[in-house]
Amino acid sequence: MSKLKIAVQKSGRLHDDSMKILKDVGISIDNGKDQLKASARNFPLEVFYLRNGDIPQYLRDGVVDVAIIGENVLVEKGKDISIVEKLGFSTCKVSVAVPKSTKYSTIKDLEGKRIATSYPNTVNGFLQSNNVNAELHIINGSVEIAPNIGLADAIVDIVSSGSTLFKNNLKEVEVLLKSEAVLAVSPNISEDKQQVLEKLQFRIKSVLKGRQNKYVLLNAPNKNLESIINILPGMNSPTVMPLAKEGWSSLHSVINKNDFWEIIDELKANGAEGILVCPIENMVV
C-alpha cells in the first residue's frame, strides 16, 4: 500500500495535539521530531514535521498528501485546499482589536487607519468586502505590541483566551473568522492514497466521537428506573441489568460531555447511586 504523507507542525501550538491524535488512532511513529521525517510502524503513513505557514504550498505541490493545520492558515494561504475533518483542538478567532481608549462603533471606523497583522490576505478580504480602505503593516509576531509603540491604530491577530489583548490594553472589536485544527488534503492526492486517507479518517472520526462522550455506570432503585431511563440518552437506550441486591439495577449509558454535569445532577436527584464515569477511547460510527 502507498504511504500517505502527512504534514504536522514541527513545533508550536499544534504539534502536541497533532501527535496525540495520531497516537490515539493507534498509529506509532518511529522517530522524534528532530528527524523532520518519520515513518509509522503500523500504518502506511509518513510524517513530515514542517512550519505551519509552509504547509499550504506543500499540499498544493503534492509534497505532502494531507496536513494537520489551523483553518486560519488555510483562509490566509490555502483557499484552494479542502478540509476533510475538523479536529476540535486549537480553537481560536482571528479578530480586529484596538486600544481600549479608542472609540469604535462600526467597521467604517477602520477607514484610513493603520492595521498591523500577520494575516494580510485575510485582512484585505475583510476590508474589501466591507468597502473600507486601510493601510496594512505586515509583521510576523508580537502583533499586539504595535499600537503601544505607535506603529498601528489597530491589529488583526489570533485571539483565544483574550489575555494577550488584555495585557496590551487592547479590546476585540470584530471577529473575522473562527478557527480550529483541521485535516486538510492536497488537491493532487492519488487514488491509492485517497484509500489510505479514508482509513485514517474513519479512525479519527471514532476517536473524536469518543472524546465528545463519556461512559456512565450507575446503580438505581427499580422503582425509579423509568425516570432514570428517561434522563439517560444512551446510543440506543441504556443497558439495564439486575443487581444481586433485591430491588436494584445497574444501568450503563453514553452521555455527551457537554450535557454531562446537568445529567449527573438529575440522576442523583432521582436516586442514582455509585455513579462511575469513564472516558471513551473510540466510538465506531
Ligand SMILES: Nc1ncnc2c1ncn2[C@@H]1O[C@H](COP(=O)(O)OP(=O)(O)OP(=O)(O)O)[C@@H](O)[C@H]1O
Ligand atoms: N492562542 C492560541 N490559542 C489557540 N490556538 C492558537 C493560538 N495561537 C495560535 N493558534 C492556532 O495554532 C496554530 C499554530 O500557531 P503557532 O503560534 O504555534 O504557529 P505559527 O507561529 O503561526 O507557525 P510556525 O509553525 O510557522 O511557527 C495557528 O495557526 C492557530 O490555528
Ligand SMILES: O=P(O)(O)OC[C@H]1O[C@H](OP(=O)(O)OP(=O)(O)O)[C@H](O)[C@@H]1O
Ligand atoms: O488570546 P490568547 O489566549 O492570549 O492567545 C492569543 C495569542 O496567542 C498567539 O501567540 P503565541 O503565544 O502563539 O505567540 P507567537 O506570536 O510567537 O506565535 C497569538 O498570536 C496571540 O498573540
Ligand SMILES: [Mg+2]
Ligand atoms: Mg503563535
